[in-house]
Amino acid sequence: MAADRETAALRVRDLHKRYKDVVAVDGIDLEVRAGECFGLVGPNGAGKTTTIEICEGLTAADSGDVEVLGLRWNTDANALRQRLGIQLQETQLSDKLTVLETLRMFRSFYHQGAPPEDVIALVELQDKRHARVMTLSGGQKQRLALACALVGEPELLFLDEPTTGLDPQARRQLWELIEEFRRQGRTTLLTTHYMEEAERLCDRVAIVDRGKVIAMDTPGELVASIGAGHVVEFPADAAIAVDLGALRGVEGVRDARAEDGSVRVQVVDLQRVLPALLAEVRRQDIPLTELRTHSATLEDVFVFLTGRHLRDE
Amino acid sequence: MNDHPLVQLTLVRIREFTREPEAIFWAFFFPILLTAGLGIAFRSQPVDAITVVTSDPGLAQSLRREPGLRVQHLDEEAARTALRTGKAALLAAPAPGGGVVYRYDDTNPEGRTARRLADQAVQRAAGRVDPVSIDDELIREPGSRYVDFFVPGLVGLGIMSNALWGLGFSIVDSRRRKLMKRLVATPMPRSYYLMSFLLWRMLMLAVEVGVPVGFGALAFDVPVRGRIADLIVISIVASTAFSALALLIASRARTIEGVSGLMNFVQVPMWIVSGVFFSSQRFPDVVQPLISALPLTATIDALRAHMLEGATLVQLAPQIATLAVWVVVCFTLALKLFRWR
Numbered sequence: 001m002a003a004d005r006e007t008a009a010l011r012v013r014d015l016h017k018r019y020k021d022v023v024a025v026d027g028i029d030l031e032v033r034a035g036e037c038f039g040l041v042g043p044n045g046a047g048k049t050t051t052i053e054i055c056e057g058l059t060a061a062d063s064g065d066v067e068v069l070g071l072r073w074n075t076d077a078n079a080l081r082q083r084l085g086i087q088l089q090e091t092q093l094s095d096k097l098t099v100l101e102t103l104r105m106f107r108s109f110y111h112q113g114a115p116p117e118d119v120i121a122l123v124e125l126q127d128k129r130h131a132r133v134m135t136l137s138g139g140q141k142q143r144l145a146l147a148c149a150l151v152g153e154p155e156l157l158f159l160d161e162p163t164t165g166l167d168p169q170a171r172r173q174l175w176e177l178i179e180e181f182r183r184q185g186r187t188t189l190l191t192t193h194y195m196e197e198a199e200r201l202c203d204r205v206a207i208v209d210r211g212k213v214i215a216m217d218t219p220g221e222l223v224a225s226i227g228a229g230h231v232v233e234f235p236a237d238a239a240i241a242v243d244l245g246a247l248r249g250v251e252g253v254r255d256a257r258a259e260d261g262s263v264r265v266q267v268v269d270l271q272r273v274l275p276a277l278l279a280e281v282r283r284q285d286i287p288l289t290e291l292r293t294h295s296a297t298l299e300d301v302f303v304f305l306t307g308r309h310l311r312d313e
Numbered sequence: 314m315n316d317h318p319l320v321q322l323t324l325v326r327i328r329e330f331t332r333e334p335e336a337i338f339w340a341f342f343f344p345i346l347l348t349a350g351l352g353i354a355f356r357s358q359p360v361d362a363i364t365v366v367t368s369d370p371g372l373a374q375s376l377r378r379e380p381g382l383r384v385q386h387l388d389e390e391a392a393r394t395a396l397r398t399g400k401a402a403l404l405a406a407p408a409p410g411g412g413v414v415y416r417y418d419d420t421n422p423e424g425r426t427a428r429r430l431a432d433q434a435v436q437r438a439a440g441r442v443d444p445v446s447i448d449d450e451l452i453r454e455p456g457s458r459y460v461d462f463f464v465p466g467l468v469g470l471g472i473m474s475n476a477l478w479g480l481g482f483s484i485v486d487s488r489r490r491k492l493m494k495r496l497v498a499t500p501m502p503r504s505y506y507l508m509s510f511l512l513w514r515m516l517m518l519a520v521e522v523g524v525p526v527g528f529g530a531l532a533f534d535v536p537v538r539g540r541i542a543d544l545i546v547i548s549i550v551a552s553t554a555f556s557a558l559a560l561l562i563a564s565r566a567r568t569i570e571g572v573s574g575l576m577n578f579v580q581v582p583m584w585i586v587s588g589v590f591f592s593s594q595r596f597p598d599v600v601q602p603l604i605s606a607l608p609l610t611a612t613i614d615a616l617r618a619h620m621l622e623g624a625t626l627v628q629l630a631p632q633i634a635t636l637a638v639w640v641v642v643c644f645t646l647a648l649k650l651f652r653w654r
Contacts, residue, residue: 088491088494088495108316
């Protein structure tokens with residue numbers, strides 16, 4: 001399973017899928033290299049889950065080509081299933097089984113894999129191994145779901161929204177497990193709508209919106225690509241007239257938008273631009289009750305590319 | 314061996330069932346309670362004497378010779394009240410010219426019986442001699458009582474409802490939880506998944522059939538006149554037919570409500586026509602071929618013939634064949650229609 005960075009673990013070409021009158025996937029191309037952690041990032045309904053489920057062989061595409069570990073679903077499904085680990089977005093495992101019983105069942109489906117006890121130790125559920133699934137917390141259930149995906153020692157791991165609904169601590173615990181898997185040189189494809197998750201875990205991300213990949217690169221390159229190192233934000237409700245054009249005219253401002261009662265200005269760097277920006281704010285007589293700045297993130301990349309926020313969809 | 318997927322999946326079925334206390338109650342204790350209740354309600358007992366009243370001492374004396382009557386000698390007013398309030402089934406009074414008048418409600422079977430018994434007593438007291446001599450032979454033998462009729466019906470009903478509810482609910486629940494989709498994402502052979510349900514049903518059969526048959530035998534002397542091996546074969550074939558039917562019913566449904574509706578739609582007509590509580594022969598002749606083609610009718614007919622008449626598998630070939638057709642048709646359709654996610 002040593003990773004050869006040059007070979008692709010997953011290749012997707014010109015994928016299309018529509019449900020009745022909704023186009024879920026509208027011509028997606030992807031290439032996930034062996035050994036990398038690749039993220040599909042985008043708002044809910046962007047087509048991430050449909051794309052990953054087509055790659056998992058659970059949903060049939062309308063057209064396009066999917067090659068997983070050099071194999072194809074219509075000819076090699078059984079061989080492929082042995083080599084993949086899959087975590088679905090909303091599986092509820094059987095409430096009445098214990099952690100160990102659940103993992104023994106999953107382990108029995110694979111020709112080779114890790115002993116269930118080892119995987120339980122890996123996801124730190126030793127204390128809970130005889131506890132029924134219904135008694136586990138959300139984070140523990142999510143770790144058990146990950147353990148079920150890992151018990152067959154997969155070469156390629158698919159994770160669909162692995163940390164959705166978890167508290168920050170449980171989320172960090174899961175991140176560490178995914179990073180550990182990557183350190184072993186194995187490949188992961190995950191979907192998320194948490195930008196900080198993608199930035200922390202993924203070597204490369206594809207930003208997906210309305211069934212299309214609108215940008216694909218390392219998180220760092222994507223942030224750099226919008227040419228704005230920082231974002232300045234201040235509240236301005238509808239009653240206040242803001243001349244966005246004048247704000248955009250300030251030197252070093254890449255973009256300025258008003259949304260949800262606040263104004264977001266993307267700037268090249270704070271030190272040079274902020275004084276001029278504040279002067280413009282004073283000139284427009286905008287009452288400044290609050291001012292926030294942060295380094296640009298993938299979230300800002302999404303806003304820059306689409307004009308919309310990730311989470312409000 | 315213990316880690317064979319089929320073993321693991323079957324263990325899951327057993328664990329999910331035994332860890333649900335309500336399921337165990339409905340599957341095992343409810344049939345016992347029902348058998349006990351009906352067995353006691355319909356137990357064979359000597360017929361109670363019927364109360365008749367009269368205000369005439371001579372008539373009272375004549376009537377007392379009939380053991381089937383309890384005779385009360387009251388004054389005229391009290392006798393009329395007893396009849397009116399249903400405390401007596403008949404009032405006998407002397408009529409002018411040496412005759413007798415019977416007052417009773419002829420729409421009440423007890424009234425009609427009282428009329429026959431009273432008249433016989435009165436006529437015999439007056440010197441009538443019956444020209445033909447009569448002997449009564451009473452049948453209260455095990456095998457012909459209501460409880461004997463009912464226990465095989467209950468066993469059949471149990472096989473049906475346990476297979477349908479047990480299988481239907483687990484399948485739809487695991488589809489609803491996306492657990493089925495998760496299993497399909499593993500290399501698990503899909504046939505093992507379905508087979509685990511069948512194996513689980515086979516294991517449960519020992520209890521489902523054993524408990525009511527054993528309880529009937531111990532508490533009410535309900536006979537099992539056929540061979541035990543034959544009873545096992547009948548039960549397995551019946552259970553497989555209902556499991557196949559359950560797979561078909563649950564093949565598409567995504568919600569518990571949806572599958573419950575279908576289950577009731579399929580089961581309720583069979584509860585009524587298949588002879589669980591009363592003989593299916595009571596329905597018109599035109600629908601008899603239809604009724605005997607139903608899986609519950611075939612199951613109950615086979616069980617009754619086996620337990621009460623000691624029928625062998627060869628004699629039960631029509632019922633076994635009917636059930637086999639249900640197995641094949643339902644499985645084939647279910648596999649075609651089954652929604653794996």
